[in-house]
Amino acid sequence: MKVFGKLALSGFCALTILSSLAAAPAPRVSNPSAGPDRAVASDSTRDRFERDLGFALDDLTYELARDLEIPASNGVVLLHVDPSSVAYRESELRGGMVIVEMADQVVTDRNDFERIYRSLPEDTYFLVIYYLPLDPAPRMTALVKPCASC
Numbered sequence: 001m002k003v004f005g006k007l008a009l010s011g012f013c014a015l016t017i018l019s020s021l022a023a024a025p026a027p028r029v030s031n032p033s034a035g036p037d038r039a040v041a042s043d044s045t046r047d048r049f050e051r052d053l054g055f056a057l058d059d060l061t062y063e064l065a066r067d068l069e070i071p072a073s074n075g076v077v078l079l080h081v082d083p084s085s086v087a088y089r090e091s092e093l094r095g096g097m098v099i100v101e102m103a104d105q106v107v108t109d110r111n112d113f114e115r116i117y118r119s120l121p122e123d124t125y126f127l128v129i130y131y132l133p134l135d136p137a138p139r140m141t142a143l144v145k146p147c148a149s150c
Contacts, residue, residue: 055079068096097133
């Protein structure tokens with residue numbers, strides 16, 4: 001496995017992806033206490049997804065979609081998938097994959113992903129439509145939203 005910037009890849013076109021990620025800014029959210037013109041990176045949501053699902057994600061950019069040679073213009077790219085996670089072991093998700101739909105709803109960006117994920121009941125399986133880098137055919141797998149109180 002090779003790690004380039006924020007993206008962990010195994011067997012994919014890593015050099016092209018590296019150049020796209022290097023040019024992409026980190027996701028930022030407004031912080032009311034910092035003032036209207038200031039923004040800070042949000043790690044709390046990222047930490048929750050990393051823990052619950054076992055992967056880190058970011059918005060898909062036009063440049064990255066082009067470099068990955070996938071027919072999607074919106075979605076989220078998986079930056080890293082924890083090898084000990086259910087997403088890695090059972091759903092076979094890997095860094096570089098692009099999620100475009102989950103639970104029968106289109107995922108246009110990270111905000112959509114978070115909104116859809118939060119709306120799902122705990123301990124529920126849901127379908128995910130994704131693309132592999134350099135493959136124009138969509139694929140499907142299932143994930144589970146873990147039960148926090150179980």
